[in-house]
Amino acid sequence: MNPGDVRAVSALLYRYARAVDSKDWELYRSVFTEDAVIDYSSAGAVVGTRDEVVDWFAANFGVIPWSMHYITNIEILDGDEDTASVRAMFYNPMQLPGMAEMSACGGYYHHELVRTPDGWRSRNLREENLWFTNAPGQA
DSSP states (O other): OOHHHHHHHHHHHHHHHHHHHHTOHHHHHTTEEEEEEEEOGGGTOOEEEHHHHHHHHHHHGGGOOEEOOEEEEEEEEEEOSSEEEEEEEEEEEEEOTTOSSOEEEEEEEEEEEEEETTEEEEEEEEEEEEEEESOTTOO
C-alpha cells in the first residue's frame, strides 16, 4: 500500500470517529459500502447491515450526551491495491444517561476495506471491545 493510501485509510477511520461522536449518520454511511456488515456485539450492541446499524444508532445513540472516540495504532495487516485488512485501537470516553461519572471503553476495530470509485470504504467492521469502565448496570 502506498503512502497516499495509508493516509486515506487513516482519514477514513478518523471520519468514522467524527461521524459517531457528532451523530452524523449520513457521514457514518459514507465510511461504509452499501452492503457492509457491522458488528458491535462485543459491546452488547447491534449487528447488521450499514443501514440497519444507522437505524439502531439513530434510535438509541441520541441519549448519550457526548462521546469522543480516539483511534490510534492503525495497522494495515495485509492487502493489495484494492483491499486491505486493518486493525486499529480505540479509546472512547463518554457520558452515559443517568450516570454522574464518566464512562469509557476500549479495544480494537477490525475493518475489511475495499477501494471504491469514491475512495476507501469499509465493507466489514467488527468491534472488539476489551474493557468498559462505569458501564450501565455496573455496581
